[in-house]
Amino acid sequence: MIELTDLTKIYGHGDERTVVLDRINFRVDAGEILAVVGPSGAGKSTLAQCVNLLTAPTSGSVVVNGDDLTTLSSRELRVARRRIGTVFQSSGLFERRTAAENVALPLEYLGVTPVETRARVAELLDRVGLTERANHYPFQLSGGQRQRVGVARALALRPSVLLSDEATAGLDPTTTESVVALLRELRDDLSLSIVFITHEMDTVLKIADSVARLDRGSIVESGRLVELLTDPDSSLGAELRPQGVAASAATGQQVWHVVYDAPDVPADWIARASADLGAPLSVLGASVQQIGGVTIGAATLGIPERFDSRAAEVLARYGLATNTEGRIDPALEGVA
Ligand SMILES: Nc1ncnc2c1ncn2[C@@H]1O[C@H](COP(=O)(O)OP(=O)(O)O)[C@@H](O)[C@H]1O
Ligand SMILES: [Mg+2]
Numbered sequence: 001m002i003e004l005t006d007l008t009k010i011y012g013h014g015d016e017r018t019v020v021l022d023r024i025n026f027r028v029d030a031g032e033i034l035a036v037v038g039p040s041g042a043g044k045s046t047l048a049q050c051v052n053l054l055t056a057p058t059s060g061s062v063v064v065n066g067d068d069l070t071t072l073s074s075r076e077l078r079v080a081r082r083r084i085g086t087v088f089q090s091s092g093l094f095e096r097r098t099a100a101e102n103v104a105l106p107l108e109y110l111g112v113t114p115v116e117t118r119a120r121v122a123e124l125l126d127r128v129g130l131t132e133r134a135n136h137y138p139f140q141l142s143g144g145q146r147q148r149v150g151v152a153r154a155l156a157l158r159p160s161v162l163l164s165d166e167a168t169a170g171l172d173p174t175t176t177e178s179v180v181a182l183l184r185e186l187r188d189d190l191s192l193s194i195v196f197i198t199h200e201m202d203t204v205l206k207i208a209d210s211v212a213r214l215d216r217g218s219i220v221e222s223g224r225l226v227e228l229l230t231d232p233d234s235s236l237g238a239e240l241r242p243q244g245v246a247a248s249a250a251t252g253q254q255v256w257h258v259v260y261d262a263p264d265v266p267a268d269w270i271a272r273a274s275a276d277l278g279a280p281l282s283v284l285g286a287s288v289q290q291i292g293g294v295t296i297g298a299a300t301l302g303i304p305e306r307f308d309s310r311a312a313e314v315l316a317r318y319g320l321a322t323n324t325e326g327r328i329d330p331a332l333e334g335v336a
Helices: 044-051 072-083 097-107 114-127 142-154 175-192 201-207 225-230 235-240 267-276 305-317
Strands: 004-010 017-027 032-037 059-064 084-088 161-165 193-198 210-215 218-224 251-262 282-291 296-303
Touching: 004 044, 017 210, 017 296, 032 175, 032 201, 044 193, 059 193, 059 225, 072 084, 084 142, 097 114, 097 142, 114 142, 161 235, 161 267, 175 201, 201 210, 201 218, 201 235, 210 225, 210 235, 218 225, 218 235, 218 251, 225 235, 225 251, 225 282, 225 296, 235 267, 235 296, 251 305, 296 305
Parallel strands: 032 193, 032 210, 084 161, 161 193
Antiparallel strands: 004 017, 004 059, 210 218, 251 296, 282 296
């Protein structure tokens, strides 16, 4: 478990003073992945450095498994920091060391015996699916394999928290997918708390249990992924939602977007809502996706104009939330 309370980071003094992180609060339980999203310059990397205490926060606390790391002496901190493993974008591998030697590094620093180190490294490389690549040098590995070595090394000291700062940035979609799958597997098998920092919204959808959006040093929106996706008023949810087909309505129709938690909605909702409304709803686009173990449906509907004032109420009967933002005709704002 990791919990941040009012974590603040200020660089400089007086006129030069910059508040890079302003009272950040979140908690990630064991076996959970929190994605922290935000544009470049939002403070994501500063957050990562404060979380693993590479940079001292100006104020606030970072509690890992009950201990506040910000109150420890530098000696205690050296030990406590082992609870947090970190993976970076470029994986930070030593080019003159093989994959196995890179993974062994943290163990060597700790003075673990060579015999124990060899056994642990073999176990870690197996864990990330790279047994075959143990003696390869970084330049002989693909981008995804290098990240896996980085993950194995981050896990060497059996941390309970894994911190990832843009670990999938610059990877192609298939490689990103495999790194994401590995992290999810580790979350489950090792009950890790994972803080996954990224600027890529589509990766968030694949990995997160919950999401926090960082903007200019503050968390401006956060929540469980599934709740954000199904909340028609969440702007973060709207950005995260798989984009539906760009739809154009026939004349006399309004275009609405609906999102829903599929198990809560009857399969024949379109027919039933059309019957209740007394007019056919046309489906201009639809998708159903497995996200975080939940089936999220999204549909773009053409609503006959004459029925628009009743449509939101009828759709709500079937557990469908309509998105006022998605109503393309501004005249319809506020109808629901
Ligand atoms: N050592 C520093 N001194 C002063 N400002 C810094 C320092 N490190 C980062 N910043 C500032 O903090 C802000 C956030 O940077 P960063 O955490 O790297 O953002 P992100 O990772 O979201 O792109 C930027 O405006 C950056 O200029
Ligand atoms: Mg960054």
